[in-house]
Amino acid sequence: MSNYVEMWKNLNMDLETHDALCQVLPTAFGDVYLSQENRPEGMGFWDFVVSEIHGIRPSELIEAQKNGQKVFGTFCVYVPDEVVIAANGIVTGLCGGSQFWVPGGEKVLPKGTCPLIKASVGARLDRTCPFFRIADMYVGETTCDGKKKAWEILGQDVPMHIMDLPQMKRDKDILKWADEIKEFAAVVEKVTGNEITVEALNEAIHTINEKRRALARVYEARKAAKLPISGKDALLMMQIAFFDDPKRCAQMCNNLADELEKRIADGVSVFKEGTKRILVSGTPMAIPNWKLHHIIETSGGAVVCEEMCTGTRYFEHEVAEDLPTLEAQYMALAQRYMKNNCACFTPNSGRIDDILRLCKEYNVDGVIDVNLKFCSTYDIEGYTVEKALKEAGIPVLGIETDYTDADAEQLRTRVEAFIEMLG
Numbered sequence: 001m002s003n004y005v006e007m008w009k010n011l012n013m014d015l016e017t018h019d020a021l022c023q024v025l026p027t028a029f030g031d032v033y034l035s036q037e038n039r040p041e042g043m044g045f046w047d048f049v050v051s052e053i054h055g056i057r058p059s060e061l062i063e064a065q066k067n068g069q070k071v072f073g074t075f076c077v078y079v080p081d082e083v084v085i086a087a088n089g090i091v092t093g094l095c096g097g098s099q100f101w102v103p104g105g106e107k108v109l110p111k112g113t114c115p116l117i118k119a120s121v122g123a124r125l126d127r128t129c130p131f132f133r134i135a136d137m138y139v140g141e142t143t144c145d146g147k148k149k150a151w152e153i154l155g156q157d158v159p160m161h162i163m164d165l166p167q168m169k170r171d172k173d174i175l176k177w178a179d180e181i182k183e184f185a186a187v188v189e190k191v192t193g194n195e196i197t198v199e200a201l202n203e204a205i206h207t208i209n210e211k212r213r214a215l216a217r218v219y220e221a222r223k224a225a226k227l228p229i230s231g232k233d234a235l236l237m238m239q240i241a242f243f244d245d246p247k248r249c250a251q252m253c254n255n256l257a258d259e260l261e262k263r264i265a266d267g268v269s270v271f272k273e274g275t276k277r278i279l280v281s282g283t284p285m286a287i288p289n290w291k292l293h294h295i296i297e298t299s300g301g302a303v304v305c306e307e308m309c310t311g312t313r314y315f316e317h318e319v320a321e322d323l324p325t326l327e328a329q330y331m332a333l334a335q336r337y338m339k340n341n342c343a344c345f346t347p348n349s350g351r352i353d354d355i356l357r358l359c360k361e362y363n364v365d366g367v368i369d370v371n372l373k374f375c376s377t378y379d380i381e382g383y384t385v386e387k388a389l390k391e392a393g394i395p396v397l398g399i400e401t402d403y404t405d406a407d408a409e410q411l412r413t414r415v416e417a418f419i420e421m422l423g
């Protein structure tokens, strides 16, 4: 990634500290990803993106900015990309998934804050992530308490818009979310200088629906008895979907899905027969958080589905297309986004229904419900998740972890014992 030094300098990044990150990532990626056998050829695209992770997409974004486009950084799957795209803006996901950034976050946040938040704040304040430097505006949301307070700190350093997300799903909450989306659209229009028209929003809705369909096709292939792709590879595709160009993302995912469908027809699998099928549910896994998937898939299991925001919550449900007015479009967006089932909501029985449904659809042997340390909403909801799964006769293992490797061996022991018990 050395060709990008000039760009990083112009972004006022801390080059020395950033170098340290650039040095560890290739080894980590090699150990976790390149050690896998018989990977789909289509994964070459995502391998390439990772090899240039702080170079290729950031340089595209800077080029776009030179042509007058604005970049919006987001942290949550409730924020509607469609609105930004309709104003010729660009969305990039900003959630931090590396322990590398956590100490930077801990300089201003209590240690007892979830690692995703600490890493996101650290990546910005330590100036070690180009995406955090490039974004013209950050878009926060009122989901968990940690995020809400983190926006106040980030907002001192960068322009920030916060969307007030209701935490119940009554009709009046959906109306409120539609109104909030409308307000967000006005902010986006102001920042970009472009009016959002019905036509442009319809086109953006179509673009993001196409991306959802492409991601769903890859997930569909993971329902096959002979798994054509590892969970680690599917996770990588999903993580990069958050900051890639949506049309290219759809095209690459569709190419991969073509290959996977052929593999299924040819009976090609990346796991040996009898490998236990695991659904992972819980808190999101932002790039480069591959820890749990790696442990599961080197302990005799295969991850067949992720019930999380870096998983099914990102692509399930489409937005109604070709509506005639902005009001109707904002409402359609609100209806779709409020179908996401985050533990920040109460009640959140829809998530339990999702997990039970996904267990059937993906023919799951067991569930690992993972919680990022200090995420109290998912932690508390773990009780209900585990109870429902036990009642349905589906084995479940609840775990809590962070971004460090300190607990890796202990986790491996627990995961191995769980998988053995499934057999």
Ligand code: BJ8
Binding pocket: 075, 076, 077, 078, 114, 115, 116, 117, 143, 144, 145, 146, 147, 283, 284, 309, 340, 342, 343, 344, 372, 374, 375, 376, 377, 378
């Ligand atoms: S819709 S899961 S992306 S809020 S893990 S920061 S909840 S303390 S990331 Fe999330 Fe939106 Fe919900 Fe999804 Fe807080 Fe929990 Fe940390 Fe979290």
